[in-house]
Amino acid sequence: MVRVHNLFLSSDGYGAGEGQSLERPFGHANPVELGAWAFGAASWPNRTDGAGTRGLEDYLVRDFHRNVGAEIMGRNKFSPCRGPWEDHPEWEGWWGEDTPFHTPVFVMTHYERPALTLTDTTFHFVSGTPEQVLERALEAADGKDVRLGGGPETIRQFLDAGLVDTLHAAVSPIELGGGSRLWTSPEELDDRYHHDVVPRPDGVVHHLFWRR
Amino acid sequence: MVRVHNLFLSSDGYGAGEGQSLERPFGHANPVELGAWAFGAASWPNRTDGAGTRGLEDYLVRDFHRNVGAEIMGRNKFSPCRGPWEDHPEWEGWWGEDTPFHTPVFVMTHYERPALTLTDTTFHFVSGTPEQVLERALEAADGKDVRLGGGPETIRQFLDAGLVDTLHAAVSPIELGGGSRLWTSPEELDDRYHHDVVPRPDGVVHHLFWRR
Numbered sequence: 001m002v003r004v005h006n007l008f009l010s011s012d013g014y015g016a017g018e019g020q021s022l023e024r025p026f027g028h029a030n031p032v033e034l035g036a037w038a039f040g041a042a043s044w045p046n047r048t049d050g051a052g053t054r055g056l057e058d059y060l061v062r063d064f065h066r067n068v069g070a071e072i073m074g075r076n077k078f079s080p081c082r083g084p085w086e087d088h089p090e091w092e093g094w095w096g097e098d099t100p101f102h103t104p105v106f107v108m109t110h111y112e113r114p115a116l117t118l119t120d121t122t123f124h125f126v127s128g129t130p131e132q133v134l135e136r137a138l139e140a141a142d143g144k145d146v147r148l149g150g151g152p153e154t155i156r157q158f159l160d161a162g163l164v165d166t167l168h169a170a171v172s173p174i175e176l177g178g179g180s181r182l183w184t185s186p187e188e189l190d191d192r193y194h195h196d197v198v199p200r201p202d203g204v205v206h207h208l209f210w211r212r
Numbered sequence: 213m214v215r216v217h218n219l220f221l222s223s224d225g226y227g228a229g230e231g232q233s234l235e236r237p238f239g240h241a242n243p244v245e246l247g248a249w250a251f252g253a254a255s256w257p258n259r260t261d262g263a264g265t266r267g268l269e270d271y272l273v274r275d276f277h278r279n280v281g282a283e284i285m286g287r288n289k290f291s292p293c294r295g296p297w298e299d300h301p302e303w304e305g306w307w308g309e310d311t312p313f314h315t316p317v318f319v320m321t322h323y324e325r326p327a328l329t330l331t332d333t334t335f336h337f338v339s340g341t342p343e344q345v346l347e348r349a350l351e352a353a354d355g356k357d358v359r360l361g362g363g364p365e366t367i368r369q370f371l372d373a374g375l376v377d378t379l380h381a382a383v384s385p386i387e388l389g390g391g392s393r394l395w396t397s398p399e400e401l402d403d404r405y406h407h408d409v410v411p412r413p414d415g416v417v418h419h420l421f422w423r424r
Binding site for chain 1: 265266267268271272274275278378406408410418420422
């Protein structure tokens with residue numbers, strides 16, 4: 001299966017703002033606001049304090065790793081650089097040595113570069129269509145699932161190519177007005193997907209989709 | 213951790229009706245109604261058709277097996293027999309050779325009998341306090357969690373002894389009026405547990421508890 005998990009979105013469908021930079025990986029969007037529902041959960045991958053909530057959000061968060069054998073991400077999730085990597089030739093991602101992935105990661109880019117290994121995660125820099133990249137990721141996943149890590153425009157390419165099996169997006173009550181967009185409205189997918197809507201007391205709405 | 217998952221309850225707090233028998237393991241309660249929310253999910257343990265829904269209920273259902281190393285159940289979950297096993301000396305549980313547990317199972321009873329192995333599940337018949345039985349189950353779980361499988365009165369004993377870390381109960385809009393009861397109202401646990409309430413379109417309400 002090809003799965004999307006814990007995608008942070010604004011009420012107008014953006015997962016990142018405009019003006020991404022080294023200092024602002026989400027551009028003008030504030031990731032602390034967009035992801036507030038997840039960061040408090042006991043299973044959030046970057047937690048180190050052993051605390052956190054174990055309600056519904058924790059179920060959603062901990063599914064991130066279940067049976068995942070590889071991740072595909074867009075280049076803008078990996079890096080604020082554009083073009084042939086000349087401005088930050090040594091860039092190794094936002095995550096430091098101890099990444100949250102623990103599987104091969106395929107970074108989609110028109111500008112190839114050698115693979116990069118950090119602890120138990122190897123980043124492969126690949127060009128090609130969504131179908132071609134997915135074929136490589138499925139091979140690396142070795143029978144497990146492939147997670148599509150984003151950003152929203154990368155996920156949209158895979159949705160439009162009919163390659164996504166399940167998608168979980170968490171829509172926060174925040175408007176962004178511009179940036180990297182998944183949809184104008186979640187109902188856009190209803191012709192091809194079952195759609196479960198789970199509103200929460202904090203105003204976040206979880207949208208769960210699976211193929212019809 | 214000691215965890216309760218997917219506990220089917222009526223709106224008045226019963227998980228099984230009165231008059232359990234070989235023909236009616238849930239007594240006068242109808243398990244098809246009490247568990248309807250779960251049986252449609254793709255990950256329901258007894259599904260064999262490869263179909264099913266992948267919305268919120270599937271997250272809840274598939275957490276049943278995550279990191280579980282042993283189960284504890286009350287004798288009435290294992291069998292309709294009462295007393296020293298004389299009426300059904302060959303009874304091997306409701307599940308047939310291919311049980312949904314796949315770990316050691318500790319059946320609490322005052323009447324000991326030899327352990328029973330079915331495929332990858334060994335049932336141990338043990339007497340003792342909840343603390344003593346839990347100690348044996350934790351040892352068998354070998355670092356993984358212990359699932360408390362029910363019924364409701366068995367779970368209540370462990371709750372009252374302060375031994376439960378997380379609990380998920382799904383309350384269906386059905387009144388039973390009698391049987392094996394977990395609570396008069398879910399709010400009974402709020403002094404000791406955080407409590408997340410997730411109402412669903414079909415009238416089922418999921419209650420998720422974790423220790424304060």
